[in-house]
Amino acid sequence: MNRTTTTTMLLSLLVTAGLAGCGNHPAPTTAPSSSGLLTLGQEWVQCLRSHGLTRMPDAELSQDGYLEFPSRDYDWKSDLVKHRDIIDACQSVEDRYPANAFRPKQQFSADDLRKLAAYADCVRKHGIPAFPDPNAAGEFDLSGTSLADGIPGALRDQADAACHSVWDGAVKITGGAGGKK
DSSP states (O other): OOHHHHHHHHHHHHHHHHHHHOTTSOOOSSOOOHHHHHHHHHHHHHHHHHTTOTTOOOOEEOTTSOEEOOOTTOOHHHHHHTOHHHHHHTHHHHTTSOTTSSOOOOOOOHHHHHHHHHHHHHHHHTTOTTOOOOOTTSEEEOTTSTTTTOBOHHHHHHHHHHHTTTOOSOOEEESSOOSBO
16 A cells, blocks of 8 residues: 555545544434434334333334334323323434334325225215315314214224225224224
8 A cells, every 4th residue: 555545545444433422413314224213213113102102112123124112902192192291202212213214104196096985985875974075185073073082893893894895905994982892
């Protein structure tokens, strides 16, 4: 190696080492590893819990590597929406999520939306007359309906079985208990 190459390499190493030790350098632009993403998700969960959302579920990674917070028996999203102060308190953690941290929302075609509307009509004809039509996102919003406190399990099972041939994809219900009670 000649003197210029050695000097350039040494300068490069010093600058890199100096930046690595400096607390004010910008965050890396690459997405975190799976374990880093899970750690970041759990940091957000701990923040939410410490600010009052004590039933917030643990962060998990889906099989394809997306961050998720399975609700199981607790609708944490509806609870969180009611507490803007908790959202604000934990925003700095949420802001650090990479753009590809979460599974992209499913986009429905016009044909899919027609099938979902037919599914809603079928559900109404099979014992749940207050079941709403889907919104543009393909979701059935129960807010403000008599179903906002939940759909009785036997009725939901009956309607699902009867209408499966109309729509066999996922049925996303929002705005209340939504599922079986």
